[in-house]
Amino acid sequence: xxxxxxxxxxxxxxxxxxxxxxxxxxxxxxxxxxxxxxxxxxxxxxxxxxxxxxxxxxxxxxxxxxxxxxxxxxxxxxxxxxxxxxxxxxxxxxxxxxxxxxxxxxxxxxxxxxxxxxxxxxxxxxxxxxxxxxxxxxxxxxxxxxxxxxxxxxxxxxxxxxxxxxxxxxxxxxxxxxxxxxxxxxxxxxxxxxxxxxxxxxxxxxxxxxxxxxxxxxxxxxxxxxxxxxxxxxxxxxxxxxx
Numbered sequence: 001x002x003x004x005x006x007x008x009x010x011x012x013x014x015x016x017x018x019x020x021x022x023x024x025x026x027x028x029x030x031x032x033x034x035x036x037x038x039x040x041x042x043x044x045x046x047x048x049x050x051x052x053x054x055x056x057x058x059x060x061x062x063x064x065x066x067x068x069x070x071x072x073x074x075x076x077x078x079x080x081x082x083x084x085x086x087x088x089x090x091x092x093x094x095x096x097x098x099x100x101x102x103x104x105x106x107x108x109x110x111x112x113x114x115x116x117x118x119x120x121x122x123x124x125x126x127x128x129x130x131x132x133x134x135x136x137x138x139x140x141x142x143x144x145x146x147x148x149x150x151x152x153x154x155x156x157x158x159x160x161x162x163x164x165x166x167x168x169x170x171x172x173x174x175x176x177x178x179x180x181x182x183x184x185x186x187x188x189x190x191x192x193x194x195x196x197x198x199x200x201x202x203x204x205x206x207x208x209x210x211x212x213x214x215x216x217x218x219x220x221x222x223x224x225x226x227x228x229x230x231x232x233x234x235x236x237x238x239x240x241x242x243x
Contacts, residue, residue: 142204
């Protein structure tokens, strides 16, 4: 007596289709109409391990009995299904990796485009302090501006090959470089102005210019194969200075 067919729960059907990438696990022809097949031919057994996705032609072969031709037996369909599931998983991993690479390739451009605007905002905040003529305010403004530029350097570093800027914290890496520039320019300005208060302002301005150049160099390196984009970016970067 034939067993009574039970509707396969939608959730189960969807999962089987997903695992099989909406493709027959036997012929693997993606354009064929597909159906859900009960491997043990028991229509009441809707266990997910008893289901396979077959196209109409392969489904018919699975139900052929007798004759001398080779049929799609339950064990054969199970083998086909398991191998196809593995192939689908591998392809999904490969596609995920390709997508990740595309994101990484696009990400530098998306961030680089925002840098001139970031610089403009930093300069708008600093400019009134520099224009104040008050030494302490001018020095602090340079310090904040340089910190803002350092944050840009740290974010740009994420788009470079691993280890390009050491294996440690990137904030520390760039802080050390900037600190050395402060020491260098401090030695020059302190000698020239004999400890005058203006020395800190001049030193801050000199370091700001060097860190700006670091940003330019990193962007140019990332856009080394796209000269037209680099020229456009450099123009926007230069125009970010408030009038």
